Amino acid sequence: MISERPDWVRLHKALAIEAEKGFVDLMGRQYRFSEFLSLTFGKFPIGLPSSERIQWQNKATQFANYPNLAQGDRQHLVAQTRRYLQQLQQTVEKQNQRLQTKTHKAGENGDSYSSPSNPGVSIPKTKSTIPSEISRHLAPKLDQKLKDLAEIGFRRSKKLESLGLYTVRDLLYYYPRDHIDYARQVNIIELQVGETVTLVATVKRCNCFTSPRNKNLSILELQLKDKTGILKINRFFAGRRFSSRAWQESVKRRYPVGSTLAACGLVKEGKYGLTLEDPELEVLGSPGDPIESLTIGRVVPIYTLTEGVVASTVRQAVIAALPATALLKDSLPSGLRKKYQLLELKDAIANIHFPSDSMTLQAARRRLVFDEFFYLQLGLLQRQQQAKKVQTGVQFSPRGKLIEKFYEILPFQLTGAQHRVVNDILNDLQKSAPMNRLVQGDVGSGKTVVATIAIIAAIQSGYQAALMAPTEVLAEQHYRKLVGWFNLLHLPVELLTGSTKTAKRREIHAQLETGELPLLVGTHALIQDPVNFQRLGLIAIDEQHRFGVKQRALLQQKGEQPHVLTMTATPIPRTLALTLHGDLDVSQIDELPPGRQKIQTTALAGNQRSHAYDLIRREIVQGRQVYIVLPLVEESEKLDLRSAVEEHQKLQEAIFPEFKVGLLHGRMTSADKDAAITQFRDRETQILVSTTVVEVGVDVPNATVMLIENAERFGLSQLHQLRGRVGRGAAKSYCLLMSSSRSADAQQRLKVLEQSQDGFFISEMDMRFRGPGEVLGTRQSGLPDFTLASLVEDEEVLILARQAAEKVIEIDVTLERWYLMREELKYRYNRLMGGAILT
Known part of the structure; x- marks a missing residue:
């Protein structure tokens, strides 16, 4: 670890002041005298002769222990150091004069040095490391307990334990949460x-x-x-x-x-x-x-603290641990580091704590972020390759009379994008390795038809299939659509949810075990019930991000390595898709069926409510229907939001007494939900007041207006999903975003909806506004727990890390030739993912 050239004046002045004040370990603005000296001697200055490195490094250890020395010992150390620096300064200055003379002569002879082109991030040229012979004698060991370090001791180590810091390695990897740049x-x-x-x-x-x-x-x-x-x-x-x-x-x-x-x-x-x-x-x-x-x-590190632990305690401990960076073994080969313009690990660790300037800090952070992304992608790709080696014998025929008949009964032609995705799926189903494919498609892009073709391919090959959805409303929607098609194909299909009667449940269980029932649609009941398939060959999971990783795995265990098709109508930003689904094959339906109308979206303030109600009246008079969506079911003391129950009563009695207003929310019984949706679908009610239960699954082509109250309370992706409930018929449709917020951020977010209908663009913007955790909604989504990396800010590094991981896996999927990389992967991947299986 190399720092800038020695600042002799500064060092002499610090030692002189300490001597004048009586060797009291003087407290400066930010650091004590001993901390300053320990940190200064912890880095080799440019021009330091190699013969002096051991003694220079020894000074770092001596001053780290300075607070524990008696007065006389302190005085002796300061005097000795002042003499040492005086002699060393003369040696270094003579050496520099000789170098300058030599460089001047080389220039006269025409010698020159051209630095190689650097298209990426420039790396500070401070990449030398502490020699191993020094580290063996002076540096603390990486696994050494903090309580055993003289400059930390038992009392301080107990405080550091409250931050999860027990060893020297823990300290080195306890990165600052931020830096303040006073440079x-x-x-x-x-x-x-x-x-x-x-x-x-x-x-x-x-x-x-x-x-x-x-x-x-x-x-x-x-x-x-x-x-x-x-x-x-x-x-x-x-x-x-x-x-x-x-x-x-x-x-x-x-x-x-x-x-x-x-x-x-x-x-x-x-x-x-x-x-x-x-x-x-x-x-x-x-x-x-x-x-x-x-x-x-300077660039000052800011650490995360807890009660009873002050900044100086962490800082002093980190200073004591820094010499151990010499013992860190870099698991990335030098060729890979050179290709992607990465600092060595020991320099990155040192400079993430105490960078000399903001440029060095950026280079250090970039290397450490790369590592976090690289090992995640390496683990995902390795798992993907291992999964493809599994031979199951579950192979389907992509051609057959059943699929041909299905194409004949469809009242529409598949889009080009649907054909492309169907071909991807059918090619997978012919292979003996189990399919693991994610289909992404915007609202209304036709994912259900694509999944149905995969299901029929399984059935005509003699296997059973299961389709799992996160809510009863969505499961019933799928079931209703599939019944219409399967009746024409003379195939049975059943629905299993929490509301299914006991007698019906037993009948379904029996038919599955005998193989009479080729397709079962359901909710979590598919894994909660004692459901046993005779020959499960395909699992389709809709809105898969709403299921926990264990729930998805439980369904897979009901078959012998079945093919898995997952779907989502919530477009996922590229960085999130790579992070969550880097082990999946991904297909996108990026084309809407012909005839889908562009939805006119308008953000309205509270004083424009009358305009919204006028539009609703005009549409209903023309025979159309309307959704009004609210975020809560009952009045909250903390949030001044309209209650769906009270709003329904108000709309029915005071605003639209001439129309029939229905109500739908999550706390209703399944039978009441069914009744509310059926009445709206059959046009018995013209307005449906609802919570976000209608976000997915409710398909009423006659509905042309979506009014969303308190729109600023929703994420952009959720607003886009809600908007997708209209525009499903031939008539022009409208989405009205009511907001009482005057926040510039809220207005900017709603503008995105006004300007774009592209779900993938909207999801990118949603992640930038709210962050990936909020976009996904729950921790069960399997989002890795990064220390430094940001999916919003570090997309470029993630893409490079993915490319690097792909190249490594292509050369050696087992990583046998890279022992350090293999061991680092075991540690990092399990820690990042918590040992969870994502798909």
């Missing part, structure tokens, strides 16, 4: 609100006084001036002890008028113009002097 030094005139900066200016005025409004608050007031302007800054001190005139006068003496001051902080708008919020301050000897503070002018 950019600016003039006063260049200050911008919201930026974190450092400036160097002259003290024009200094005052320290007790607040007239609060006797417990003292204020340091400074007026700073540079060649571009004047800035007023304040620091506040809470406590009675700061109100003494003696203390306040001592503070004023610390910042005398005319002295040079370095200050850093967040720029904000104050009462008298721009200022720095809670600034860090350091007086310099002159404008050109180096800044001593390890906060001012």
